Structure formats: structure tokens, C-alpha cells
Amino acid sequence: MVKKIDILPKNKRYFKKLIPFAQRIIQTIEDGGIPTIVYGSFAHFYHTKDKTMNVNDIDIMVPEHKKNLQKISSILKKSNIKHNYYPKWETLIIKKGMLKVEVDGVGQNYKTMKENSLFKFNYDKIDFYGLSVKLLKLNQIEEMYSRALIESDKTKLNVVHKVKLLEKFLDRKIKGDLKVDRIKSKDLNRKDKKALEELRVKEFGEENRKDFKKDYESDTLWVVIKKKGKIVSFGGIRPIKVKYKGRIYHIGGICSTISVIKKKGYGKIMVNVMKDYSQETGKTILGFTGQTKFFSKCGFGTKKNFVRRFVWVKPNGEKVYDDDGDGIYYEGRDKLISKILKTKSPAHIFVEYW
Numbered sequence: 461m462v463k464k465i466d467i468l469p470k471n472k473r474y475f476k477k478l479i480p481f482a483q484r485i486i487q488t489i490e491d492g493g494i495p496t497i498v499y500g501s502f503a504h505f506y507h508t509k510d511k512t513m514n515v516n517d518i519d520i521m522v523p524e525h526k527k528n529l530q531k532i533s534s535i536l537k538k539s540n541i542k543h544n545y546y547p548k549w550e551t552l553i554i555k556k557g558m559l560k561v562e563v564d565g566v567g568q569n570y571k572t573m574k575e576n577s578l579f580k581f582n583y584d585k586i587d588f589y590g591l592s593v594k595l596l597k598l599n600q601i602e603e604m605y606s607r608a609l610i611e612s613d614k615t616k617l618n619v620v621h622k623v624k625l626l627e628k629f630l631d632r633k634i635k636g637d638l639k640v641d642r643i644k645s646k647d648l649n650r651k652d653k654k655a656l657e658e659l660r661v662k663e664f665g666e667e668n669r670k671d672f673k674k675d676y677e678s679d680t681l682w683v684v685i686k687k688k689g690k691i692v693s694f695g696g697i698r699p700i701k702v703k704y705k706g707r708i709y710h711i712g713g714i715c716s717t718i719s720v721i722k723k724k725g726y727g728k729i730m731v732n733v734m735k736d737y738s739q740e741t742g743k744t745i746l747g748f749t750g751q752t753k754f755f756s757k758c759g760f761g762t763k764k765n766f767v768r769r770f771v772w773v774k775p776n777g778e779k780v781y782d783d784d785g786d787g788i789y790y791e792g793r794d795k796l797i798s799k800i801l802k803t804k805s806p807a808h809i810f811v812e813y814w
């Protein structure tokens with residue numbers, strides 16, 4: 461059943477102009493064969509009918525895959541709709557004067573949703589002032605906010621106010637049962653140290669056991685995701701020195717990325733916190749793995765067999781080579797990865813492949 465909406469948010473005058481603008485864009489994208497779901501503050505407003513809310517733009521999500529945003533960009537061009545496309549953020553912004561519509565690939569703002577199920581079942585059909593549109597369900601807005609609360613500070617600031625409004629409407633706290641800890645090896649308490657060591661053994665075997673205080677640099681940073689107090693995903697960033705073409709670079713070495721509970725989006729949240737770390741510090745982070753596809757899905761750069769470009773130089777000068785591992789990285793201000801990819805010169809490291 462299509463539900464009709466007849467109320468307006470607080471900023472009525474502006475919003476009345478926004479409606480036809482957004483309708484035209486939704487219609488144009490859908491006519492181009494790409495499904496859309498309206499989310500963001502309008503979906504929040506619709507579900508709560510909170511007339512004290514302003515709705516300043518319309519947010520639309522589309523499935524992230526199959527170069528959808530690129531396709532949308534050309535559809536809009538054909539319809540003479542001016543817009544800016546930001547491939548890095550999987551976002552496209554359409555502005556006309558003050559009016560604004562934003563189109564996002566699902567995997568970005570809505571980092572942990574499963575695209576397929578989202579577009580198949582998880583929306584309400586509503587009558588958007590005369591146009592039938594799909595709208596994100598209330599429980600998913602809640603989930604989105606609760607995840608945004610553990611994301612970077614910037615995302616967090618954007619949602620804090622909306623979270624308060626939604627909590628008022630729900631008359632309870634937003635679930636937010638996930639907690640992110642960022643903690644250095646030297647600061648790990650006994651309980652967490654033991655838990656991390658055992659979970660690592662469970663994944664990689666007893667023969668690969670590590671002592672988190674002795675076998676990792678004391679400044680190794682652990683990102684630990686807990687759900688109701690239990691560790692569900694974790695990974696480390698080691699301080700690593702790389703020598704390339706005579707220059708020393710200090711980067712973060714991504715190591716031991718493990719989801720205790722798999723395929724629930726916890727790994728993605730964990731590596732997104734690593735990405736935040738790279739953005740905050742400007743540091744390049746790099747790991748070697750066979751789980752290339754997972755990292756690529758999380759927005760990391762990848763390079764097949766990249767480990768072959770790295771030579772481990774032991775303190776006695778002996779050189780050790782490895783040929784098994786793709787590179788997964790998020791590049792920082794030093795642009796180290798781009799520099800290495802431009803030449804055939806080896807990069808030297810001074811600890812065993814991490």
C-alpha cells in the first residue's frame with residue numbers, strides 16, 4: 461500500500477521548492493533503470509512526523525555496484541541537470557540555487573547494509589507529494605545512525621542532533637550496541653590482551669600465536685569492535701619503516717585483521733576506523749593479504765602481488781623475499797604507494813612481512 465504524506469517540515473517555504481526539484485531527479489534516475497531509496501533527514505521526518513525538524517536536502521541512495529553513479533552522471537547530463545560527481549566518495553550532488561539533492565552509493569554512507577536485500581525488501585513505498593518513491597524504513601534509519609555514531613568525528617557531528625530527535629520520538633536510546641576501542645599494545649589490559657591472543661590463535665592456529673605486548677611494537681594501534689562487551693572484530697596498525705629510493709617513510713602496517721563473527725559488516729566497520737586513522741594522521745596504511753576483495757569492497761586500494769616489491773632487510777644485511785600477497789592500502793599524504801607503483805625500484809622493510 462502506498463502511504464500518502466500531507467505534512468511539511470519546519471522550513472516549509474524552502475521545502476515546497478525542494479519537492480519538485482527532488483521529484484524530477486528521482487524520476488530521471490529511475491527512468492534510467494536505476495532503483496532509488498530516499499533516506500536521510502526526509503525519511504527521518506516522514507517516519508516521526510516531527511514538524512520541528514528542518515529538511516534541508518533530499519538524500520537518495522542507489523546500489524553502489526555496476527558503476528551506477530557514473531551512469532547517473534551521464535543520465536543527468538543528457539537531461540541537462542547540472543551536478544558534481546565525487547567518485548572518491550561515491551557521491552553525486554545536484555544543486556540549484558539553495559536547493560540540494562544528494563545521491564549516494566549504498567556502500568558509503570550506509571556502510572554495512574547488504575545492498576541486495578535493501579533494494580528488494582527493506583523500504584516503505586510512499587506517496588512523495590504526488591510521486592511514488594521508496595523510503596528507508598525506520599528501523600534502518602536507527603541502525604544507520606547507530607553506526608554513524610561510531611564513525612569518524614565528522615560523520616558523528618552530523619548525526620548527533622538527529623539522533624537526539626529520533627531518541628525523543630522513540631522514547632528510548634538508540635541501540636548503539638557496538639563500541640569501538642582504539643588502543644595501543646602497551647595500554648591493553650590483561651583481559652583484552654588475552655582475549656585478542658586467543659581469538660587470533662583460533663583464526664590462524666596455535667603455531668602462529670603472538671604475544672600482543674612482546675611481539676608487536678608497543679605503539680601498535682589496535683582497533684577493537686565490541687558488541688555488548690564481546691569482541692566481534694579487530695585489527696592492528698603497526699608502526700613500520702619503509703625505505704624507498706633513499707628516503708625513509710613511516711607508515712602504518714595493517715595486520716591481524718580478523719572478524720570473530722563474519723559477514724555481518726563488523727570487518728568493514730573495523731577497517732573503516734583504520735581509514736579514519738589514515739585520514740586523521742595523513743599516514744599511509746598498507747597490508748599484504750589474500751583477502752583482497754574484502755578490502756576492495758571497503759574502499760581500499762589494491763595491487764596484485766604487491767608484496768614482491770618489498771624486500772625485508774635483516775639486521776645482518778640478509779635480504780628476504782616473499783611472493784605471496786596482494787597489497788591493500790589507503791594512501792596518505794606521503795603518496796608512497798603511488799611513488800612505488802611508478803617505478804620498478806624495490807622498497808625495503810626492516811621487520812618481517814607483517
Ligand SMILES: CC(C)(COP(=O)(O)OP(=O)(O)OC[C@H]1O[C@@H](n2cnc3c(N)ncnc32)[C@H](O)[C@@H]1OP(=O)(O)O)[C@@H](O)C(=O)NCCC(=O)NCCS
Nearest residue numbers: 716717718719722723724725726727728749751753754757
Ligand atoms: C576478511 C574478514 C576480516 C572480513 O570480515 P567480515 O566481518 O566477515 O566482513 P564484512 O561482513 O564486514 O564484509 C564487508 C563486505 O566485504 C565482503 N566480504 C567479506 N569477506 C569477503 C571475502 N572473503 N571475499 C569477498 N568479499 C568478502 C562482504 O560480502 C561485504 O560486502 P557488502 O558490503 O557488499 O555486503 C574476515 O573474513 C576474517 O576474519 N577472515 C579471516 C582472517 C583473515 O583472513 N584476515 C585477513 C588477512 S590478515
